[in-house]
Amino acid sequence: MKRIIIQFGGTGDLALKKLYPAYEHLMDLGFEFTVLALGRRFKDRAEFLKTMVSPKASQEFKSHLQYMHYDMADPEAIGPLRSHIQAIIGEAEQAELIYYMALQPSLYEEAIHQIQEVDSLISCQCILDKKIVVEKPFGFDLESSLRYNEILLQAFSDKEIYRIDHYLGKEFMQNLLILRFHNDIIRSIWDNRSIESIQIIFDETHGVDQRLGFYEQIGVVRDTIQNHIMQIITYLTMNEPATLSPEDIAIEKVKVLRSIAPVSEFHTGRYESLGANSGRIVHTPTYAALKLAVNTYYFADVPIYIRTGKMQEKAKSLIYIKFRNTTGKVMHDETIVENGVIITIHPELTIDISMNLKEPNTSWKSKPVRFRFNQAETFGANTPEAYEQIIKKILQGDKSLFPTMREITEAWRIVAPMLEPEHPMEVYPVRTLPRFANELAQENGFTWFD
Numbered sequence: 001m002k003r004i005i006i007q008f009g010g011t012g013d014l015a016l017k018k019l020y021p022a023y024e025h026l027m028d029l030g031f032e033f034t035v036l037a038l039g040r041r042f043k044d045r046a047e048f049l050k051t052m053v054s055p056k057a058s059q060e061f062k063s064h065l066q067y068m069h070y071d072m073a074d075p076e077a078i079g080p081l082r083s084h085i086q087a088i089i090g091e092a093e094q095a096e097l098i099y100y101m102a103l104q105p106s107l108y109e110e111a112i113h114q115i116q117e118v119d120s121l122i123s124c125q126c127i128l129d130k131k132i133v134v135e136k137p138f139g140f141d142l143e144s145s146l147r148y149n150e151i152l153l154q155a156f157s158d159k160e161i162y163r164i165d166h167y168l169g170k171e172f173m174q175n176l177l178i179l180r181f182h183n184d185i186i187r188s189i190w191d192n193r194s195i196e197s198i199q200i201i202f203d204e205t206h207g208v209d210q211r212l213g214f215y216e217q218i219g220v221v222r223d224t225i226q227n228h229i230m231q232i233i234t235y236l237t238m239n240e241p242a243t244l245s246p247e248d249i250a251i252e253k254v255k256v257l258r259s260i261a262p263v264s265e266f267h268t269g270r271y272e273s274l275g276a277n278s279g280r281i282v283h284t285p286t287y288a289a290l291k292l293a294v295n296t297y298y299f300a301d302v303p304i305y306i307r308t309g310k311m312q313e314k315a316k317s318l319i320y321i322k323f324r325n326t327t328g329k330v331m332h333d334e335t336i337v338e339n340g341v342i343i344t345i346h347p348e349l350t351i352d353i354s355m356n357l358k359e360p361n362t363s364w365k366s367k368p369v370r371f372r373f374n375q376a377e378t379f380g381a382n383t384p385e386a387y388e389q390i391i392k393k394i395l396q397g398d399k400s401l402f403p404t405m406r407e408i409t410e411a412w413r414i415v416a417p418m419l420e421p422e423h424p425m426e427v428y429p430v431r432t433l434p435r436f437a438n439e440l441a442q443e444n445g446f447t448w449f450d
């Protein structure tokens with residue numbers, strides 16, 4: 001079987017940093033496929049390889065990586081693309097074409113049309129299968145996501161469409177389900193009777209100036225909240241699925257998303273120097289803080305506080321589940337602090353359970369302590385990269401790590417108010433937390449888990 005990944009956006013940041021390393025590693029593991037990278041940036045393969053591929057990359061990978069200068073604006077470009085694909089298929093008896101769109105959403109519509117056209121021109125005396133992979137964000141808002149989907153469905157069945165959210169390929173995400181559903185002691189405390197609130201913190205140190213062309217049209221809401229954060233919320237709060245099959249998980253995720261009202265309490269900001277490298281002031285949000293609620297029987301009344309964005313002092317990704325502190329009140333003892341589960345993704349993958357235990361040499365005085373699981377210490381430092389997991393699933397035709405269209409549209413509905421242009425945007429100095437993050441905490445009477 002000849003498998004070909006036709007990489008739209010083949011000279012972009014995502015391809016360079018995530019996709020090519022993942023392809024290389026998968027080839028080293030024995031997966032067989034050819035990549036045809038498309039882009040405008042380099043005139044030929046030699047130039048492409050010089051910038052896009054490490055000199056240390058394996059020979060196996062390089063020999064299966066082809067490049068074609070492709071300008072989507074050029075109506076004549078489709079002919080040569082078709083011939084190139086046809087040449088790779090050659091005399092194969094069975095082939096699979098995987099069109100991978102790593103583009104900005106504003107180019108989707110055109111790209112989908114071109115893919116449909118190329119696809120309809122390919123002919124071979126072989127069994128020919130196809131798939132299409134669409135990067136996040138899937139669309140620009142609810143309306144455009146529905147439109148793209150409709151166009152996609154004219155040439156592909158839903159089974160052939162893979163909508164990406166690479167967070168679903170992350171070990172910590174999959175572990176959330178195992179932690180929740182494979183542990184009796186956790187399952188019985190994971191609801192609004194025991195949980196007081198949830199915090200999701202995703203602070204990143206890097207800025208977006210290097211990929212401003214993409215980011216300035218996207219902003220933090222489309223970049224991470226509509227997708228990664230919403231997916232995390234579903235994994236944290238969904239009911240137990242009948243099985244861990246993709247269909248059963250999707251049913252439960254959709255129930256969670258449908259119970260969430262459009263966000264009404266939120267703030268956004270942009271870092272001060274955004275766009276300075278290109279001598280422009282860019283009004284795109286790079287940070288947001290918000291509150292929302294999952295209005296299901298088991299999670300109603302548990303506020304979920306989220307803060308996420310760029311150019312922060314420390315890289316910090318964690319989820320904090322704060323439990324009610326009934327014991328402290330009943331025992332009239334302020335040294336008894338609430339229990340908590342802390343899932344840390346950065347800088348290390350750990351899960352902590354905070355408890356109270358007796359402090360030695362005291363008379364019944366308790367002290368908060370942590371029970372820690374450290375992924376690398378327990379399982380070794382070989383946790384697979386998210387993109388590698390995701391691409392492996394695409395090659396295998398397994399849709400378990402991909403959000404469904406229903407999830408995507410519900411997520412757009414939830415974040416819609418945040419996409420409206422008429423709300424104030426704070427300008428925050430780089431390496432500082434925007435003021436509104438602490439204001440949100442004050443107004444709601446909680447403290448960020450810093």
Ligand code: BG6
Nearest residue numbers: 136166167204223224228317386
């Ligand atoms: C990407 C966003 O989807 O996720 C980036 O476009 C963000 O802005 C990144 O930095 C975070 O992913 P990870 O895997 O580095 O946690």
